[in-house]
Amino acid sequence: MEKxxxxxxxxRVAEERRARMRAxxxxxxLVVFALRKQDGSLIDTLTSTADVSRGTFYNxxxxxxxxxxxxxxxxxxxxxxxxxxVVRQLADPDARLATGxxxxxxxxxxxxxxxxxxxxxxxxALSGNELLHDYLPRDIAAGMEAGxxxxxxxxVAFDLVVGPVMAGLHTLVSTEVDxxxxxxxxxxxxxxxxxxxERAHFLARQPLAEIRLPAESLLLRAESRVTNLPHE
Amino acid sequence: MEKxxxxxxxxRVAEERRARMRAxxxxxxLVVFALRKQDGSLIDTLTSTADVSRGTFYNxxxxxxxxxxxxxxxxxxxxxxxxxxVVRQLADPDARLATGxxxxxxxxxxxxxxxxxxxxxxxxALSGNELLHDYLPRDIAAGMEAGxxxxxxxxVAFDLVVGPVMAGLHTLVSTEVDxxxxxxxxxxxxxxxxxxxERAHFLARQPLAEIRLPAESLLLRAESRVTNLPHE
Amino acid sequence: MEKxxxxxxxxRVAEERRARMRAxxxxxxLVVFALRKQDGSLIDTLTSTADVSRGTFYNxxxxxxxxxxxxxxxxxxxxxxxxxxVVRQLADPDARLATGxxxxxxxxxxxxxxxxxxxxxxxxALSGNELLHDYLPRDIAAGMEAGxxxxxxxxVAFDLVVGPVMAGLHTLVSTEVDxxxxxxxxxxxxxxxxxxxERAHFLARQPLAEIRLPAESLLLRAESRVTNLPHE
Amino acid sequence: MEKxxxxxxxxRVAEERRARMRAxxxxxxLVVFALRKQDGSLIDTLTSTADVSRGTFYNxxxxxxxxxxxxxxxxxxxxxxxxxxVVRQLADPDARLATGxxxxxxxxxxxxxxxxxxxxxxxxALSGNELLHDYLPRDIAAGMEAGxxxxxxxxVAFDLVVGPVMAGLHTLVSTEVDxxxxxxxxxxxxxxxxxxxERAHFLARQPLAEIRLPAESLLLRAESRVTNLPHE
DNA sequence: CATGAATGAGGGTTCATTCAT
DNA sequence: CATGAATGAACCCTCATTCAT
Numbered sequence: 001m002e003k004x005x006x007x008x009x010x011x012r013v014a015e016e017r018r019a020r021m022r023a024x025x026x027x028x029x030l031v032v033f034a035l036r037k038q039d040g041s042l043i044d045t046l047t048s049t050a051d052v053s054r055g056t057f058y059n060x061x062x063x064x065x066x067x068x069x070x071x072x073x074x075x076x077x078x079x080x081x082x083x084x085x086v087v088r089q090l091a092d093p094d095a096r097l098a099t100g101x102x103x104x105x106x107x108x109x110x111x112x113x114x115x116x117x118x119x120x121x122x123x124x125a126l127s128g129n130e131l132l133h134d135y136l137p138r139d140i141a142a143g144m145e146a147g148x149x150x151x152x153x154x155x156v157a158f159d160l161v162v163g164p165v166m167a168g169l170h171t172l173v174s175t176e177v178d179x180x181x182x183x184x185x186x187x188x189x190x191x192x193x194x195x196x197x198e199r200a201h202f203l204a205r206q207p208l209a210e211i212r213l214p215a216e217s218l219l220l221r222a223e224s225r226v227t228n229l230p231h232e
Numbered sequence: 233m234e235k236x237x238x239x240x241x242x243x244r245v246a247e248e249r250r251a252r253m254r255a256x257x258x259x260x261x262l263v264v265f266a267l268r269k270q271d272g273s274l275i276d277t278l279t280s281t282a283d284v285s286r287g288t289f290y291n292x293x294x295x296x297x298x299x300x301x302x303x304x305x306x307x308x309x310x311x312x313x314x315x316x317x318v319v320r321q322l323a324d325p326d327a328r329l330a331t332g333x334x335x336x337x338x339x340x341x342x343x344x345x346x347x348x349x350x351x352x353x354x355x356x357a358l359s360g361n362e363l364l365h366d367y368l369p370r371d372i373a374a375g376m377e378a379g380x381x382x383x384x385x386x387x388v389a390f391d392l393v394v395g396p397v398m399a400g401l402h403t404l405v406s407t408e409v410d411x412x413x414x415x416x417x418x419x420x421x422x423x424x425x426x427x428x429x430e431r432a433h434f435l436a437r438q439p440l441a442e443i444r445l446p447a448e449s450l451l452l453r454a455e456s457r458v459t460n461l462p463h464e
Numbered sequence: 465m466e467k468x469x470x471x472x473x474x475x476r477v478a479e480e481r482r483a484r485m486r487a488x489x490x491x492x493x494l495v496v497f498a499l500r501k502q503d504g505s506l507i508d509t510l511t512s513t514a515d516v517s518r519g520t521f522y523n524x525x526x527x528x529x530x531x532x533x534x535x536x537x538x539x540x541x542x543x544x545x546x547x548x549x550v551v552r553q554l555a556d557p558d559a560r561l562a563t564g565x566x567x568x569x570x571x572x573x574x575x576x577x578x579x580x581x582x583x584x585x586x587x588x589a590l591s592g593n594e595l596l597h598d599y600l601p602r603d604i605a606a607g608m609e610a611g612x613x614x615x616x617x618x619x620v621a622f623d624l625v626v627g628p629v630m631a632g633l634h635t636l637v638s639t640e641v642d643x644x645x646x647x648x649x650x651x652x653x654x655x656x657x658x659x660x661x662e663r664a665h666f667l668a669r670q671p672l673a674e675i676r677l678p679a680e681s682l683l684l685r686a687e688s689r690v691t692n693l694p695h696e
Numbered sequence: 697m698e699k700x701x702x703x704x705x706x707x708r709v710a711e712e713r714r715a716r717m718r719a720x721x722x723x724x725x726l727v728v729f730a731l732r733k734q735d736g737s738l739i740d741t742l743t744s745t746a747d748v749s750r751g752t753f754y755n756x757x758x759x760x761x762x763x764x765x766x767x768x769x770x771x772x773x774x775x776x777x778x779x780x781x782v783v784r785q786l787a788d789p790d791a792r793l794a795t796g797x798x799x800x801x802x803x804x805x806x807x808x809x810x811x812x813x814x815x816x817x818x819x820x821a822l823s824g825n826e827l828l829h830d831y832l833p834r835d836i837a838a839g840m841e842a843g844x845x846x847x848x849x850x851x852v853a854f855d856l857v858v859g860p861v862m863a864g865l866h867t868l869v870s871t872e873v874d875x876x877x878x879x880x881x882x883x884x885x886x887x888x889x890x891x892x893x894e895r896a897h898f899l900a901r902q903p904l905a906e907i908r909l910p911a912e913s914l915l916l917r918a919e920s921r922v923t924n925l926p927h928e
Numbered sequence: 929c930a931t932g933a934a935t936g937a938g939g940g941t942t943c944a945t946t947c948a949t
Numbered sequence: 950c951a952t953g954a955a956t957g958a959a960c961c962c963t964c965a966t967t968c969a970t
Contacts, residue, residue, distance in 0.1 A: 040964090158403075284955075648848070751953065
């Protein structure tokens with residue numbers, strides 16, 4: 001019986017170590033995917049960034065694609081954790097949409113690593129992103145049912161939202177812009193959907209609580225890793 | 233004197249052959265870049281598509297980047313040839329912009345290969361594209377001087393145009409959409425920029441002459457190559 | 465604490481393996497450079513001789529020049545280990561020079577692989593050779609200060625030593641010669657430098673201890689590899 | 697009958713043109729072999745140096761080796777034309793040898809291209825060289841029959857001559873040396889063979905007529921090509 | 929479970945040679 | 950006979966993945 005308890009303890013410790021290592025690898029992978037300049041070996045870069053051996057990496061991920069997917073999933077999850085609780089409190093579809101766009105842009109502005117990852121990662125980085133593929137279409141549909149976004153086709157509305165946001169991420173990463181860039185862009189998105197200019201103006205300026213991420217957040221840790229390491 | 237003429241003739245014939253081969257390679261490269269499934273050897277795929285030896289490829293392009301650039305330049309040139317003559321006849325910046333967006337989307341719809349190339353090619357496919365980097369900012373600036381696009385920052389306006397167009401290309405390539413998709417998207421873009429809904433509605437529906445490309449157009453030849461070959 | 469020891473042990477084992485592989489590659493490279501019939505792929509030949517994959521080679525040497533340099537350095541080091549301890553015991557510059565030449569020729573006679581390597585390797589095989597570029601000029605200068613090698617320019621003396629030795633290596637590799645070939649050649653070299661014939665005769669015949677190389681010597685191992693393998 | 701004469705004339709003209717082109721190619725090949733920095737394509741370098749097409753080259757030489765051989769033969773022939781008439785007038789083997797060595801070194805000093813070619817060309821540049829493989833052994837043998845070069849083995853003597861000369865070529869190409877370098881080296885060579893120092897001193901200083909090469913000489917033309925072209 | 933040496937298929941590139949014009 | 954575009958075998962090197970320690 002005591003033996004049993006010892007074993008349990010060992011198992012639990014092992015599991016925790018495994019989880020920590022996995023998180024460490026994901027964090028470094030996010031950095032690598034974000035900074036990657038299309039040269040050199042992805043996995044070499046990762047293992048040396050994470051300071052583990054190749055073998056260790058393959059103990060956690062079978063293949064390089066699996067890693068990218070895992071990062072994308074985790075990134076998607078964290079974005080959702082930031083955006084959803086806030087949006088969920090709003091009733092009007094246009095307000096929800098405005099808030100979602102603002103939060104995403106705000107997050108990307110605060111975390112350039114995230115923006116780079118989304119831009120660089122290409123399709124793979126967003127395939128499976130719930131915010132994009134589930135929540136956004138739902139809000140658009142809800143808006144149309146509510147008589148907003150008059151006469152839109154859903155796919156047109158989708159492109160009118162996603163397009164500017166993606167272009168905006170690009171801009172945030174590559175260009176110096178005013179602080180109100182997210183606001184202005186959001187306002188444009190709303191107007192594109194047929195929201196009246198005054199309301200668009202209003203919604204794009206709604207006060208939002210400071211974005212909060214848990215201390216152990218992948219995104220935060222990756223960002224601070226980027227901020228601290230780039231000697232050279 | 234006769235000798236001189238013979239030499240001239242030879243030189244001309246050789247130059248023509250060279251130009252034809254170069255065009256052939258660019259055409260095949262456009263197809264390969266557009267269809268490329270991220271696997272296999274780019275240059276192998278190209279040389280087998282173009283039915284030439286590897287050596288021949290390197291007689292024309294030093295490196296595969298040089299090839300991508302050359303394709304991008306030629307594609308940019310042809311797009312400009314289609315769009316500019318029409319846009320040039322219009323005076324109002326919003327009308328010019330509407331027409332430009334409509335023509336680009338129309339072109340992409342008619343030539344999915346072009347759309348794929350732009351999407352797949354990534355940054356490199358558009359770096360140096362005059363339509364994007366010269367003409368569009370100029371029209372936006374002109375509009376703002378004329379009092380249109382009220383209160384916009386240029387970069388915001390840019391993202392509100394380029395974003396939806398890029399997203400629209402994605403949609404055109406991957407999804408079945410109504411014939412009026414380009415129209416609806418264009419209308420949204422105009423509204424995003426603050427054009428009044430009625431005018432946006434009007435401008436997005438202006439009749440445009442059929443898009444005409446010269447028979448020897450790279451885009452046309454690549455498209456018909458894609459349409460005809462896909463056995464397998 | 466036990467863990468520490470385990471780690472140490474692992475590290476040591478890994479380092480030893482690495483050193484053994486490196487030595488193995490150098491040994492095979494020496495053989496390949498020596499026998500190389502100007503055909504085929506250097507690296508292919510090496511990897512198949514050493515029975516390792518291409519990848520392994522590149523884990524140890526970035527480029528085939530680096531390999532050649534590494535072999536040359538090691539060969540130079542071993543030659544020095546043979547020659548210097550003996551020469552160092554002599555005071556007279558002419559005796560030192562005679563001994564150095566005799567030992568080099570004796571070594572080359574015993575180890576045709578070495579001779580071939582020096583001849584085939586060209587400039588690269590000797591650039592950086594200390595015996596040639598440091599020790600020999602020093603002995604020549606010492607001789608001139610001591611009043612020997614009367615009226616010589618250093619570079620003339622250098623060529624009168626190095627030229628015959630290199631030609632002699634060629635001869636040793638390609639021709640059947642008498643056992644006293646090294647002696648006779650050395651005598652000629654000394655006379656070229658103005659050493660009196662009787663003294664040259666004497667110095668060229670001084671008894672030398674048998675040449676000793678450590679069992680793990682690169683030169684020895686390469687030689688026995690050449691002797692044993694040439695099936696075909 | 698007239699027709700016959702016309703044909704003859706045509707044939708002769710064609711033959712002359714062919715000979716001129718061949719000489720032109722050999723001249724350029726000598727330059728290329730001499731300057732070649734182990735990079736780039738030999739035949740591309742040659743054809744662009746000679747300003748002819750690849751096809752033309754292959755009308756004259758089947759392969760790259762054939763070209764090297766042809767250059768070596770022609771170079772050997774011209775060296776012989778310079779050296780032999782002078783040497784032939786001397787009776788004493790040691791004087792003949794001294795003169796031969798002096799002339800070779802003098803030629804190499806006047807024509808660095810020649811020296812480079814011999815050094816760079818490796819074995820192939822000298823295989824078949826009559827001066828080296830026929831005339832020199834003959835003079836050595838004659839000397840031994842005449843009681844000179846006492847007690848030498850022919851191959852030892854050969855190496856004591858060829859070695860310093862080759863080393864001297866290296867020196868002439870790579871180092872700034874006094875004008876009397878050839879003289880001093882020759883004197884050393886003679887002493888190596890057992891010639892008495894005073895006689896060696898005398899023979900190495902015998903006045904020699906200025907070296908004369910025909911204006912259409914391959915060596916001269918190649919040299920002036922090297923002297924004139926090296927922009928960059 | 930961690931390690932890092934070893935793998936080897938496969939990528940990009942070169943260049944001597946051929947051949948249609 | 951001159952041309953130079955076309956060829957393709959062969960080379961060097963990379964890097965995702967495996968596996969013995």
